[in-house]
Amino acid sequence: MAELLKGAPVAVRLTEEAASRSAALSARGxxxxxxxxxxxxxxxxxxxxxxxxxxxxxxxxxxxxxxxxxxxxxxxxxxxxxxxxxxxxxxxxxxxxxxxxxxxxxxxxxxxxPEKDVDCLTSASLAGVFAGSGEGYAPCTAGAVMHLLDAAGVPLEGARVTVVGRSLVVGRPVAMMLQAANATVTMCHSKTRDLARACREAGVLVVACGRARMVGADCVRPGQVVIDVGINWDEGAGRLVGDVDFDVVEPIAGAVTPVPGGVGSLTTAVLMTHVVQAAERAAARAEGE
Missing domain, CATH: 3.40.50.10860 (Leucine Dehydrogenase, chain A, domain 1)
Structure with missing residues (x-):
């Protein structure tokens, strides 16, 4: 049985940290x-x-x-x-x-x-993520993936990571952020040949393809960390499901995010962290003038 990587505890920690930093800023007006x-x-x-x-x-x-x-x-x-x-x-x-x-x-x-673009809606912010310059802010969902991996203590340096999905909202930026953390990243998508094999070869699997239950048991291996970014409505089941078939993957993987309750529950906390950081940067600029 896999460890469940829930977003709520991480969101609470990020929110508390943001509140502390906000209080420090408020003391400065x-x-x-x-x-x-x-x-x-x-x-x-x-x-x-x-x-x-x-x-x-x-x-x-x-x-x-x-x-x-x-x-x-x-x-x-x-x-x-x-x-x-x-x-x-x-x-x-x-x-x-x-x-x-x-x-x-x-x-x-x-x-x-760009300095106020806290969810990476501009090409300038995206360029900063791709360049690893530290300028701008990553998409909150991509940031949530990184915070979850960090909170779970998943070592990324030298790790093999497969990202399924190539959108500018999650797939591509999270691949760049993983590379910045010194992971070796393979990017896949719905047209990738032998997708299951590419997924199994990774120690960490991030799935953000927008297709309900696309990743099944043949795509995972024992001990693997699986991050499911997908949120899809299953009419038949009458509930939200991820891009990963949780019921068949959970018994195999070492750790997996639930849907709902995983990545999605963390995004607003990441957004608040970005707003506070933007305020800190603005205050620093004003004090330097």
Whole structure:
């Protein structure tokens, strides 16, 4: 039976650390502040917003909501981003996606100031992750993977890691972050020949392909650490499932993340950590002027 790598304990620790750093900033007259931009009233956005607000309160982060009508113009959206960029009291900007089809999502994302891009929505932030420069912020989900591995004490230096999935949200950035930790990374996807073998050869397997239960027993081996990033709704089962077939993988692997309760439960805590870090950097710049 595999060890369950749950996100909640890690999220609590990160939130407590963020709260301590927020308190130190408040003593200097700086309140870490996130500007949340939401277009419309999508049920999933509202659910995410409720969780985010709760986490922010625990982390000592103030959240300013900018809510636009679903029929808003591109100009109105760009104006909201520009206003948040120009406000020195705002340290991070998060824009809920997917936007309505009438809006140019890429243009709105690119308009966010890189120093306030706390969820890697801009190409500048992504370039920083790929270059390993320490500038910008990684996507929160990719960051959650790294925090989980660190909390579990998984040694990455010299380790063989297979990443299944090549999206710019998780697969590619987490591969770069793993390489920065001196792991040897193999990137795979749905078209990879003999995917099962590539998965089995790794000591650590990160799955972020967006396909329910794509990774089964033939893809894992005893002792392996399996990180499941997928969140899929299974109509037949009436519940959320991951990209890993948990029921058949859990008896084989050494450690595995549950879905829900694994990577996904950690992302808002990572976001708050990024906002606090952005506030610290802004305060340092202001003091140096």
């Amino acid at each position: 700086v309140v870490p502040t996130l500007c949340l931009i939401r277009v419309g009233e999508r049920a999933d956005d509202l659910s995410c917003e409720r969780g985010l607000l709760k986490r922010a309160a625990s982390a000592g982060v103030d959240v300013r909501k900018v809510v636009l009508d679903a029929t808003c113009s591109q100009g109105e959206l760009m104006a909201a981003v520009a206003s948040a960029n120009a406000d020195p009291a705002v340290h991070g900007i998060l824009m809920f996606r997917t936007l309505p089809a009438s809006l140019e999502e890429a243009a709105a994302c690119e308009a966010i100031a």
